[in-house]
Amino acid sequence: MTRPHPPTGPGADHPSPAGAAADGPADAPAGATGAPGDAAGDAAGDAAGDAADRDAYRLLADDVRGEPAASRGRRGEVEGYFGRPGRALTGHPFAFGFTAALGVLSAWLLVQALAASASVLILIVVSLFLAIGLNPAVTRLEERGLSRQWAITAVFAAVIVFFVGFGVAVVPPLATQTGDFVTQLPAYIGELQNHPQVRALDQQYQLLDRLQQYLLSGDLGRQVFGGLLGAAGVVVSAVFSALTVLILTLYLLASLRSITSLGYRLVPASRRERVRLLGDEVIKRIGGYVAGNLLxxxxxxxxxxxxxxxxxxxxxxxxxxxxxxxxxxxxxxxxxxxxxxxxxxxxxxxxxxxxxxxxxxxxxxxxxxxxxxxxxxxxxxxxxxxxxxxxxxxxxxxxxxxxxxxxxxxxxxxxxxxxxxxxxxxxx
Structure with a gap:
């Protein structure tokens, strides 16, 4: 079988026996000789070959509308070299079940991922909330002539000074009061022993004896040590979370404009202006709420x-x-x-x-x-x-x-x- 080639001639797009017969004499050489019957037979053979070639080419190439022959074959208009395509598996029970199973699996994996990263997502949301809340102060400093970098530096330095001042003001008194309580604990116990109601309860229920046995046993030490380790873990986790929030707030505050611009560009152009106005108003209200609450x-x-x-x-x-x-x-x-x-x-x-x-x-x-x-x-x-x-x-x-x-x-x-x-x- 000869390799199909693009048809040429005036009847290429819509071949017909008449067109093929008309093209036959034109393909013959100008100086051809022979009997009229032979010439007519050669012309008919050439016309049939050209029609077969054009049909084969139509199966492989696009039609005049630019539609591939494969898609026309799926509709049943033509049959390809490998036969008519079968029915699509869109409504097949196996395909439906497989697609539904993939959907359920994807949803389950997404829920598991969100649950595993819930603490991180909370830190990100809090940081974004603080960044939006600090943005009005940065904007006011920009209006006074500072660049955005220096405005962010000034606002963030004020936040760090506040947290450092809070730690300096709270931690020493807390440590002092804890030490005073441990020092005065024997005196407190002596006062309890001299109290008449406590003495009566001790005579009835032997409270002091049980307390003494509990203090002399090793259970108290294990519980106190475990409690100290748990408290230390909580403190370390809180400090790590606070540092993470501060760092994320700094980065989000520095790139808040680019983040909002990218978010607005994800909206279709026909609705982008309205979404931008609403988004700016929401950010303004959140910033106003944070600033007002801080004040x-x-x-x-x-x-x-x-x-x-x-x-x-x-x-x-x-x-x-x-x-x-x-x-x-x-x-x-x-x-x-x-x-x-x-x-x-x-x-x-x-x-x-x-x-x-x-x-x-x-x-x-x-x-x-x-x-x-x-x-x-x-x-x-x-x-x-x-x-x-x-x-x-x-x-x-x-x-x-x-x-x-x-x-x-x-x-x-x-x-x-x-x-x-x-x-x-x-x-x-």
């Missing part, structure tokens, strides 16, 4: 430090820093800080503890009804019920981190709801 905590810490210094409560700086940090936690943070400050005040004297309790109650009312609404009104305008529900759900999912992230996320959802969902529903 409220700063006011709480400074006010607490002034009061505790006047009341001569020990470790006023450490307590004010604890109050400032716990005030960042929605709903329960201020109560935790107030409880710690009041408890230390009670150790000084009963009147001092009562004065601390009254101060924290009055200040919380001022913060809740005067300070926080004025600061948060310009950044995050979320109804009180939504704030409480979001904080509860976030705390149930991710603990303190979830409670911190819940309110700005609720603000972002509210923005998308009012700007996208509700107008679309009103048009239909």
């Amino acid at each position: 409220i905590s700063l006011i709480a810490g400074v006010t607490t430090f002034v009061f505790l210094s006047i009341a001569r409560v020990p470790y006023a700086l450490a307590l004010s820093l604890i109050v400032a940090i716990t005030d960042l936690i929605p709903l329960v943070g201020a109560t935790i800080g107030a409880a710690i400050g009041t408890l230390v005040g009670l150790f000084v004297s009963l009147p001092t503890g009562i004065a601390c309790l009254i101060f924290f109650i009055v200040y919380q009312q001022i913060e809740n009804y005067l300070i926080a609404p004025r600061i948060m009104m310009s950044s995050v305008d979320v109804p009180a019920a939504v704030t409480i529900i979001a904080a509860l759900i976030g705390g149930a999912l991710l603990g303190v981190v979830g409670a911190l992230l819940a309110i700005p996320i609720a603000a972002a959802i509210q923005l998308v709801l009012y700007e996208v969902t509700l107008p679309r529903q009103d048009r239909h």
